[in-house]
Amino acid sequence: xxxxxxxxxxxxxxxxxxxxxxxxxxxxxxxxxxxxxxxxxxxxxxxxxxxxxxxxxxxxxxxxxxxxxxxxxxxxxxxxxxxxxxxxxxxxxxxxxxxxxxxxxxxxxxxxxxxxxxxxxxxxxxxxxxxxxxxxxxxxxxxxxxxxxxxxxxxxxxxxxxxxxxxxxxxxxxxxxxxxxxxxxxxxxxxxxxxxxxxxxxxxxxxxxxxxxxxxxxxxxxxxxxxxxxxxxxxxxxxxxxxxxxxxxxxxxxxxxxxxxxxxxxxxxxxxxxxxxxxxxxxxxxxxxxxxxxxxxxxxxxxxxxxxxxxxxxxxxxxxxxxxxxxxxxxxxxxxxxxxxxxxxxxxxxxxxxxxxxxxxxxxxxxxxxxxxxxxxxxxxxxxxxxxxxxxxxxxxxxxxxxxxxxxxxxxxxxxxxxx
Numbered sequence: 001x002x003x004x005x006x007x008x009x010x011x012x013x014x015x016x017x018x019x020x021x022x023x024x025x026x027x028x029x030x031x032x033x034x035x036x037x038x039x040x041x042x043x044x045x046x047x048x049x050x051x052x053x054x055x056x057x058x059x060x061x062x063x064x065x066x067x068x069x070x071x072x073x074x075x076x077x078x079x080x081x082x083x084x085x086x087x088x089x090x091x092x093x094x095x096x097x098x099x100x101x102x103x104x105x106x107x108x109x110x111x112x113x114x115x116x117x118x119x120x121x122x123x124x125x126x127x128x129x130x131x132x133x134x135x136x137x138x139x140x141x142x143x144x145x146x147x148x149x150x151x152x153x154x155x156x157x158x159x160x161x162x163x164x165x166x167x168x169x170x171x172x173x174x175x176x177x178x179x180x181x182x183x184x185x186x187x188x189x190x191x192x193x194x195x196x197x198x199x200x201x202x203x204x205x206x207x208x209x210x211x212x213x214x215x216x217x218x219x220x221x222x223x224x225x226x227x228x229x230x231x232x233x234x235x236x237x238x239x240x241x242x243x244x245x246x247x248x249x250x251x252x253x254x255x256x257x258x259x260x261x262x263x264x265x266x267x268x269x270x271x272x273x274x275x276x277x278x279x280x281x282x283x284x285x286x287x288x289x290x291x292x293x294x295x296x297x298x299x300x301x302x303x304x305x306x307x308x309x310x311x312x313x314x315x316x317x318x319x320x321x322x323x324x325x326x327x328x329x330x331x332x333x334x335x336x337x338x339x340x341x342x343x344x345x346x347x348x349x350x351x352x353x354x355x356x357x358x359x360x361x362x363x364x365x366x367x368x369x370x371x372x373x374x375x376x377x378x379x380x381x382x383x384x385x386x387x388x389x390x391x392x393x394x395x396x397x398x399x400x401x402x403x404x405x406x407x408x409x410x411x412x413x414x415x416x417x418x419x420x
Contacts, residue, residue, distance in 0.1 A: 082378070125162035356390050
C-alpha cells in the first residue's frame with residue numbers, strides 16, 4: 001500500500017506564492033479603484049453637465065466691483081446692497097455623493113437666481129471630502145463644481161474657508177485651494193488669499209461706497225481655521241477660532257480705511273465659518289433665562305437646532321469680539337458650521353447670526369428634512385445699516401432646474417427640539 005508524502009516547499013517556492021497573492025490583491029485593489037474612479041468621473045461629468053444647463057442670472061443693472069489702490073474689491077452704489085449668505089454647501093465630489101451633490105447644486109442655483117444678489121458670501125464648507133460619505137479624498141473636485149456653478153450663474157461671490165474645505169487627509173491644502181479660487185478664469189470670484197504674515201487664508205475686505213466716494217460698508221472675510229490640540233481629524237470636535245494676528249490685521253485694516261474715509265470709521269460686517277465663543281456665551285445666557293431677553297442679549301430670529309441646543313465653538317478666545325466692541329465698526333457677524341443653528345441675536349449691541357445651511361450630505365439623513373435648509377439675505381442700506389432674514393429653500397418662489405426633493409417640513413432633525 002502506497003502512501004502520499006507532502007513535499008515541503010522551499011523558501012523560494014513560498015516566496016513565489018507570497019508574491020502571487022500580493023499581486024492578486026494589488027490587481028483587485030487597482031481594479032476596484034479603477035471602477036470607483038470611473039463611476040466618480042461619470043458622476044462629476046453628470047453634475048458638470050447639469051450646471052451647464054442652468055441659466056445665467058438676469059440683472060437689470062448688475063454692480064461691478066473694481067480693485068482699488070489698497071487691494072480691496074469695491075462696489076459703488078447709492079442704493080441698497082444685497083448680500084446672500086450661503087453656508088455648509090457640502091459638495092462631496094465623489095462617487096457616493098453624486099445625487100446629493102446634484103441636490104445642493106439645484107438648491108444654490110434656484111435661490112441665487114431668484115434673489116439676484118449683488119454678492120454671495122459662502123461662509124465655509126463648500127467641500128466635504130469625507131471618504132465614507134463622499135467616496136473621495138479629493139477636495140478640489142468640490143471646489144471645481146461650485147466655482148463652475150457660480151461662474152455660470154454670473155454672480156459675484158467670495159468664499160471663506162471652513163474646517164471641511166481642507167481636511168488633514170484631503171488631497172489639497174488651504175494654500176492650494178486658495179490658489180485655485182484666485183485664478184483669473186473665475187472672473188466673478190472675489191477671493192483673495194490675504195497677507196502672508198496673517199494666519200489663515202482668505203482674510204480680506206470688500207468695500208461698498210457711494211458715488212461721493214464714502215465707504216458705507218466694509219465686508220470682512222476671516223479664516224476661522226479648523227482644529228486644535230492635536231485633533232487633526234476633527235473627531236474630538238476641538239475647534240479653532242480667529243487668531244491674534246487676524247485680530248491685529250482686522251484693527252489695522254479698518255483704521256486704514258478710516259484714515260482714507262475722511263476719518264470716518266466705516267460700518268462693517270464680519271463673515272467666518274466657526275462661531276466665536278461669544279455666540280455660545282450669548283445663546284446660553286438667553287436659554288438659561290427661559291428663552292427670554294436679558295440685559296446683554298436680545299433675540300432677533302431663528303433657533304438653536306443642534307442637539308441639546310449646542311453651539312459648537314472654540315475653547316480659545318483671542319479677543320476678536322472685544323476688538324469689535326472697541327473699534328465700534330462691526331455691527332454684525334455671520335457664520336455657519338452648526339448646520340441646524342440659524343438664530344440671530346443681539347449681544348452687547350452686535351448681531352451674532354448663523355446662516356441657513358444647504359447640507360444634504362454630512363448629517364446622516366438630513367436630506368429628508370427641510371426646515372434648516374435655505375439662505376440668509378442681508379440688506380445693506382445706503383447709510384450702512386443692515387437687516388437680515390432667513391429664506392427657506394422650499395418656498396415656491398425658488399424655481400428649480402430639477403424637481404425639488406420631498407422633505408419633512410414639520411419636524412426638526414432632532415425631534416426633541418420640536419417645541420422650541
